[in-house]
Amino acid sequence: MKIKKNSGKINFSLASQILFLGIDYKKAKGGVASVEKVYSTIFSPFHFVRTVVDGNSIQKIGIFIEAFIHFMFVMICCPEIKIVHIHGASxxxxxxKRIFIFLSKLFRKKVVYHMHGGAFKEFALKHRTIVNNTLRKCDIVIVLSDSWKEFFINELGCKNVIVIKNPIEHPIYKSGPKKNACVLLFLGLLCKEKGIYDLLEVISENKKAYWGNLIFRFAGNGNVVDVLNTIKPLKIDDIAFYEGWVSGKEKIKLLNEADVYILPSYYEGLPISILESMSYHLPIISTNVGGIPEIVKDGVNGFIIEPGNKKGLKEAIDHLLFNRELREKMGVASADMVKDHLPDSVKKQLENLYLKLLNDK
Incomplete structure (x- = not known):
């Protein structure tokens, strides 16, 4: 099948043949929703079935029933749909998503299963047989990094796996002078797995050296109350500031005002927050989990440490805190290294994938 391409969006005739399934990107928070939002800007039309929303169990059950009805309607009444692209996790x-994978094959559609969840390795090994049976139904499995591809091939025996980079929106980057104090930024789910408590302890233990030199700003959802209650006894409420959940202009403002982005996670796939921060010329401090070491090169555009290594965390912070020239050098490297994650580059990868699937008999 030959379809004329254009530089702005996926060609209309090609986009018309794709159905996406995933979290409600218009209302939900997090990395998967961010990816879907970018997809919605490069596909026209953007056929989408929301399978879950942020909410309580009753709301989620209701949305799932709605999604099932919507999906069946599309399968029966929209024969132009040839490919079902499913965003999933663990x-x-x-x-x-397993239900929709099997239903898609029942209707003889090509299935693309797009794996996002950082905890999928543990989940897959625990439920290996069911996971393997499900993956065999998929025509293509998309993962976010080469290390994930190796896991799917070597541990799960999945041969039809490819890497497609997560897209980020074009940055609205504003260069210029910043505050005298180094602004350390964290964006994401506030929980132990993201390393937020390790970070707060390091700041507390070194408050004397950091006071006046470092400002820690963090934003996100999750265990907000617990994190704020942790800050008070650590006596760092004059250094650490919670910004709430941010998006749009508020997030852009935080990224432009930051000097360093930090995410000391224990589990990850390929965090959108790191990619976005790199596009805003920020050096990164993070851990050697998931696909992070493939985008953060130790000593080049940031520092990589072991999860839970508070000594290493302090050393990485200190390297950047007291060296503005190094921060700027690493920030430039970040912006250069993240170019492949901008929409035009990812669009080309998706076009090639879909055209190959449509041409395969």
Missing amino acids: YASFWR
């Missing part, structure tokens, strides 16, 4: 997400 646990409840996997069990939901």
